[in-house]
Amino acid sequence: MAEPIPAGHVGDRLLPGTAAPIMTGAPVPGGADAVVRIEDVLPPRFGQAVGDRVSFTAPVDVGTFVRRAGSDVSSGDVLLPAGSPLGAAQLGALVASGIDRVRVADAPRVLLVSTGSEVRGAGETLGPGQVHDANGASLAASLRVVGADVRVRTVADDVAAFRSVLAAPDHAGWAPDLVVTTGGVSAGAYEVVRLGLGALADDGLADVWFGHVAMQPGGPQGLATVAVGPDGGRVPLVAFPGNPVSALASFELFLRPVLAQATGLRPVRRGRGRAPLADAVDSPPALHQVRRGMLDDVGRVVLVGGPGSHLLARYAEATVLVHVPLGVAHLDAGDEVEYEEIG
Ligand SMILES: Nc1nc2c(c(=O)[nH]1)N[C@H]1C(S)=C(S)[C@@H](COP(=O)(O)OP(=O)(O)OC[C@H]3O[C@@H](n4cnc5c(N)ncnc54)[C@H](O)[C@@H]3O)O[C@H]1N2
Ligand code: MOO
Numbered sequence: 001m002a003e004p005i006p007a008g009h010v011g012d013r014l015l016p017g018t019a020a021p022i023m024t025g026a027p028v029p030g031g032a033d034a035v036v037r038i039e040d041v042l043p044p045r046f047g048q049a050v051g052d053r054v055s056f057t058a059p060v061d062v063g064t065f066v067r068r069a070g071s072d073v074s075s076g077d078v079l080l081p082a083g084s085p086l087g088a089a090q091l092g093a094l095v096a097s098g099i100d101r102v103r104v105a106d107a108p109r110v111l112l113v114s115t116g117s118e119v120r121g122a123g124e125t126l127g128p129g130q131v132h133d134a135n136g137a138s139l140a141a142s143l144r145v146v147g148a149d150v151r152v153r154t155v156a157d158d159v160a161a162f163r164s165v166l167a168a169p170d171h172a173g174w175a176p177d178l179v180v181t182t183g184g185v186s187a188g189a190y191e192v193v194r195l196g197l198g199a200l201a202d203d204g205l206a207d208v209w210f211g212h213v214a215m216q217p218g219g220p221q222g223l224a225t226v227a228v229g230p231d232g233g234r235v236p237l238v239a240f241p242g243n244p245v246s247a248l249a250s251f252e253l254f255l256r257p258v259l260a261q262a263t264g265l266r267p268v269r270r271g272r273g274r275a276p277l278a279d280a281v282d283s284p285p286a287l288h289q290v291r292r293g294m295l296d297d298v299g300r301v302v303l304v305g306g307p308g309s310h311l312l313a314r315y316a317e318a319t320v321l322v323h324v325p326l327g328v329a330h331l332d333a334g335d336e337v338e339y340e341e342i343g
């Protein structure tokens with residue numbers, strides 16, 4: 001036996017016929033070509049003196065328990081492709097490779113505007129007819145997951161107030177790359193997003209489209225480019241419906257893939273697959289219906305809650321969005337549906 005080699009020490013070169021007690025993580029010394037677990041040594045414990053004799057319980061193959069330098073990543077390899085999100089393993093791999101600085105993309109700045117005179121901030125005391133700003137919370141979280149720098153504002157059904165939020169999106173000179181609004185897009189008399197963008201378009205400060213997509217929830221939708229901030233630069237605006245499930249499903253289906261691509265996040269779409277339904281389902285055939293569900297322990301899709309676009313607490317229980325395509329009025333239990341994961 002030669003001198004022991006603790007982790008963090010480099011042992012002397014071994015001569016043929018010698019072994020050194022070595023700890024996990026210590027570099028294998030020159031002259032050695034395998035490591036034998038102490039459990040497989042006779043006697044099976046450390047503490048031998050230099051010059052003592054040991055034997056092994058079985059023949060030892062060359063390379064056993066040796067981790068070769070470069071077996072994970074070697075000189076000249078691409079450690080992380082451009083556009084990689086820096087998550088746990090990526091940050092660890094960078095630091096392990098001796099890199100403590102990398103160039104990162106700017107987070108897209110997103111102004112999220114929850115509209116509606118009934119909408120109150122999280123935790124505020126509600127008066128009659130008022131609701132808390134669920135969309136501000138859920139969409140801000142969704143946007144942050146795709147790497148956005150998000151500011152949330154709430155605006156009453158008041159065109160002047162809506163216009164002033166776009167004109168001065170933040171007190172500190174922060175200007176958005178994208179505006180996302182919720183509510184105020186359908187057919188009512190006080191649709192602040194529709195009216196506000198219409199007024200801006202009349203003043204030459206926006207180009208606007210409003211329409212319906214054949215989807216439920218998330219039918220009424222708006223798109224625009226609009227002047228924002230003190231210098232009036234044009235940025236894209238996406239106007240989602242106000243119902244909380246409609247807003248979230250719209251984000252998942254329309255905006256998440258675009259933002260994930262823009263920020264280089266992979267995968268752009270979340271995991272998807274096909275699975276049989278646990279129960280029959282009816283759907284309006286003129287609409288692509290997006291239901292919420294989860295997979296049971298035999299891999300069937302179980303729907304969670306009904307189709308209503310107010311059922312946010314049920315959405316919170318779900319793990320997948322379930323697609324019932326256009327033209328389908330009924331599916332039986334056992335029929336396959338497409339699903340995609342939600343976070
Ligand atoms: N006459 C019609 N009425 C409605 C139609 C239609 O086609 N014709 N479409 C319905 C559908 S579908 C949807 S979706 C909604 C979308 O309308 P808006 O985008 O204008 O949304 P609002 O009326 O502002 O709000 C709808 C609903 O959601 C609540 N809400 C709004 N913002 C929030 C928020 N930040 N947090 C929580 N809850 C919010 C709001 O109080 C309403 O209850 O229009 C249907 N009507
Ligand atoms: O399209 Mo609305 O989003 O059904 O509730």
